[in-house]
Amino acid sequence: MQRKVLITDCADEPGLITKLTGVCYAHGLNIIKNSEFVDNSQGRFFMRTELEGRFDDERLLADIDKVLPAQRHRRLVSKGTKRIVVMVTKEAHCLGDLLMKAYYGGLDVEIAAIIGNYDTLKPLADKFDIPFYEVSHEGLTRHEHEHVMMDIIAKFNPDYLVLAKYMRVLTPEFVERYPNRIINIHHSFLPAFIGAAPYRQAWERGVKIIGATAHFVNNCLDEGPIIKQDVIPVDHSYSAEELAKCGRDVEKSVLSKALQLVLQEDVIVYGNKTVVF
Incomplete structure (x- = not known):
């Protein structure tokens, strides 16, 4: 028995839930959990279906295509541990939180x-026996620097x-290599206060x-599809340094929660928005 997640994104029309669940039933699959959403302004239907059973992926997707409208995106994803590469600069709080949660099973x-x-x-990486690669940007063009990183990532x-507080803007070439696969934490409640400081x-x-805001990275600075946000109250007595100190706790929490949603296949990207189940 396997568990997989079926993600459906298509033009809306009557009866889609019945059609899709009917195909799953015909394949002898048990529906563990099902969530759906219709964006009426765009006429778009989204559904996340968690399935259990014995899968013939190719035949299942072919049968699903028969019942969906022409404008469709669908994918079938296995449940299980995902692999990530973390990119950092100097701040430790987000990386430390990810390392601890991965080590103890929180992620x-x-x-x-x-x-x-740097x-x-x-x-910190050595304490968890994680390979650390220093790729200095000194003396390199942005493209040269990123090509070295891409070679490492490819391994x-x-x-x-x-991006756990990775403080460099990525080029379009780098971003296009990993579409909707780069997750960034921005130290602000976007769309307010984009950019530096x-x-x-x-x-x-x-x-x-x-x-703080966790979002997928695109070619517009800090304007990619938002995955998770959170806020905390402050008042006039806080200095800029005290705001930053408090903000670090929000940043690490939002990043790990966003990553958890993505790992669980709870996030569908469409346009510059997300549906989060």
Whole structure:
């Protein structure tokens, strides 16, 4: 017996749930969990179906195609541990949280490698016996630097890349290599305070909440599809440094929760938005 997740994204029309579950029943599959959503403004139907049984993937998908409208995307994904490569600069809080949760089973993930443009976090990686690769950007063009990283990433064939406070803007070439597979944590409640020094920006505006946003990376700075957000209250007595300190707790929490959603196949990307089941 296997467990797999069927993700369906197609034009909406009457009877889709009945048609899809009927195909699953005809294949002798048990539906463990089913969630659906219709975006009426776009006329789009989304469904996540967790299945158990014996699978003939090719035949199942072929039968599903017979009942779906022409404008469709569908995929069948095995449940199980996913592999990630983490990219870092100097801040330890997000990486440390991921390492601890992966080690103790809070995240069902294999951290295959860590890449940093400084060696600051190598001792932390060493404590968990995770390979650490320092790829300095000094003396290299952005493209040269990224090609070295891509060569390392290719060795591990990860399902996702996680930017755990990686503080360099990625080129379109790099992003296109991993479409909807790069997860970033932004130290602000997007779309507010994009770019550099968001806590300084927030302090200057006298905000009463601060937050963090985990999103997929695209070619627009800090504007990729949002996966998870959270906020905490603050007040006028906080300095910019105190806002940043409090924000780090939100950042690591939001990143790990977003990664968990992605690993569980609970996230569907469409356009520049997500459906999160």
